[in-house]
Amino acid sequence: MSNLLEVRHVTRKFGGLTANNNISFSVNENEILSVIGPNGAGKSTLFKMISSFLPTSSGEVLYRGERISNLKPHTVARMGVVRTFQETTIFKSMTVRESIVVAQHLRAKASLAGYFWGTKSAREDVESFGRYADDLIDFLGISAIRNELASNLPQGNLRALGLAIGLATDPKVLLLDEPFAGMNHDETMRMVQLVRKVRDDRGVTVLLVEHDMPAVMSISDRIIVLNFGEMIAEGTPTEIQNNQKVIEAYLGSADDEIGI
Amino acid sequence: MPRLSMIQWTGLLVFLIAVFVLVPAYIAASGRTDFYYTLTSVALLSIASAGVWLTFYIGRINIGQGAFALIGAYVSAILVTKAGISFWLSLPLAGLFAALVSVLIGVPILRLRGVYFAMITLVLTQVVTLTALALPVTNGAKGITSIPLPGEISVFGLTVIPDFAGLENPRLAFYYTSCALMVLTFAAMYRLVNSRLGHLCRSMQQNEELASSIGVNIAYIRVIVFAISSFLGGIGGAMFGSIAQSVYPSSFQVTDSVNFMLNCFLGGLGYVFGPMLGTLVLYFGWDLLFELGRYQLLVYSGLLIILMLFLPNGLLSLRIRGKGVAGR
Amino acid sequence: MEQILANGIYLGAQYAMIALGLTLIFALMNVLNFAHGQMYVLGGFVTYTFYGQLGWPFVVALLASCVTLAVLGALIEKFLFAPVIRRSSREESTMLLAAGLAFFFDAIILLVFGEKQRGVPKIVNGVLNWDFRIIMPYDRILICFLAILSIVGFIVFMQYSKTGRALRALAQDRTAAQLMGVNVERYSMIGFAIGAMLAGLVGGLLVTITGVNLGMGGPTSIKAFMMVMIGGAGVISGAIAGGIILGFMEAIGLAVLSQYGDITYLLIFVSLMIFLAIRPQGLMGKPWG
């Protein structure tokens, strides 16, 4: 099936405000799809509904034909759809490696009681978590900060840690909310490479919200544009760059940080 | 799964010898048999405090342990006096019943955080007291008295635990039982905290949203942890009832709930053995101040306040700071 | 029916005042003041001393209660809460401090006033009897009236005075208030003093009706917590709503369920739990988490 994820007529209202209005699109397997739009357009809200952190007001989201909206976040994560957070959200007093080990929760074979009694499969799990964590750390090229406390990390590394925690769950679809925020040019380029590598080497389908237009244009296979909760365009980076409605939306917004 | 180091094994051994051999020997030599009661109380209170500590471990301030201790005490007392069940069977049942109640209550209230959870658990203690006053089965304000001492357990005619009533020194028997329970509790706690459940608790304490994004069923874990916590409260309460041979609605009050919380704070929330240390210090401190008569509460609370001013992160934080390890 | 209504208003007004103080302190400094009930009892004892023992006019005694508690509140904030908040980042620390303070006040009350129940002479005599539909002593009516007056006064103060506006800004967003030039330290102290003063004022008012004793502190705190949870923590309108709702629930419960003993509070608690399961932030609280 090529349509891995399908968003169908999804609407979300907050009181009188419609943060997402009747949004529909689909995501192909192994693609990088970006969602862009001015501040407050409803991008994060959309991601939260896809990952069931927020219920929809109407409409539904399907993953491989199964509904994943209006469930619990952990259920959706179990199915393989995992989000990261726009704000830097980390386990403050864990080290990088500890965070990645904990985040492999879903890969555990032994039960919680099994860990308590230290059964064989629990010991195997613990060993494999450690190995996998080290692999992932190497894969992301963050071995220098392996044993750093998360609260001591600089901003750029925090984003990498957020990505690592998301990846540790072994997702099929990863929703990244502004993964390049607060990064300088070099850091962004490195992160872009990393996200590509995640897709290419691990076969993860990536949905991405981002304000950094050059990065978005270079990384995305397709782009979706939201404005005031409406989906106003969908297409390849070139199509989007030349779309009259998109240009107007961005010109109309006070933010001129976005250089289209 | 961490293996204990040589030093830790030695420490454990010294602790066990001290508790089970040296202390009874000292008490026998000095004739201070009142210490039995004090130390038994410390052991039991630290079991209940361990439960409170565990709820702290998922980021919830639990001031409701008195409620579960009271429930445990009543369940055991009722089972022993009205149903004629052996105390040793009523003990786990008391824990399980407390755990069951905590699941029913926990499902709605564990969604609350911070002071909201703290407030409602505090109210809970008061409500259980009022319930005990109102229900017929708990015998209202008169309480349940003359509970028989724990009976004998024998396997194939071999006496494992003797009949407490037939012992010449039941205090010593209660001391051993309570300390054994305490050692078991803290061994289990240590194990739990260092197992995956412990890691998940820690992740939830630090960030519940992130924990659920990595697939942790936070609602489920919260309930499990709260149930374990209340189980320990119920066990501690049931033992107390058996020692006192009576239970009243006032056996565990709001003050006790607050004290359980204080024990954890004082010992330090980051350390499994914190509640044990905290209970020991607070209880002994309170006992030592007995000499002061009517000034006891004044000095005690004054010291608490001063302690908060200068050591806001608990006693065990001293050790951490001494080693130069970054605190939290 | 009318009787329940009257009792509800009477209870609700005094409860609302207690809850107001607690919620103000909570809103300003995120401190759950366990010692609130003890402050209330202290207020009662001050009025008892001046009015009941020394025979001063009731109003003067009441003022003395207010002043004593306000000063006490200010000192506690400045020398205890402010330093602990500065030194420790966990909200639990202040809770612990407040619990220690509750014990401390209990100890002081025990030493100075003893354990006995204390009462004062009635401030007015006589009973209102409206056709046996409402029976209420005049002093209760007067106290109820004074309580409502104080609540109105408090609201007006918070809405229109400069201090009140600063306090509200502080409650809404500490950092923003600081940026706007509000002297955070000073107003935290003032806020705490006002919260404590409200507790003392209710204590002084009620000593004329219920008397006062050492054991009243803890249960009063617990009732205040319930009201604050019903209304939503840190919200002034919520505290008033919570107080009135609890007052009415109690009045109804006592009238309808009195033959079943003390199960009113059990029922109130169960309904509170169900309510919080549906609406964790309380009636007027902001959603969180």
Ligand SMILES: Nc1ncnc2c1ncn2[C@@H]1O[C@H](COP(=O)(O)OP(=O)(O)OP(=O)(O)O)[C@@H](O)[C@H]1O
């Ligand atoms: N929980 C909520 N309650 C009420 N309104 C909300 C809530 N969450 C979001 N909104 C509103 O919905 C709109 C969309 O918010 P959203 O966070 O999805 O925007 P966004 O596109 O991610 O913006 P940004 O680029 O700034 O992150 C905004 O107007 C926001 O104020």
Ligand SMILES: [Mg+2]
């Ligand atoms: Mg956003």
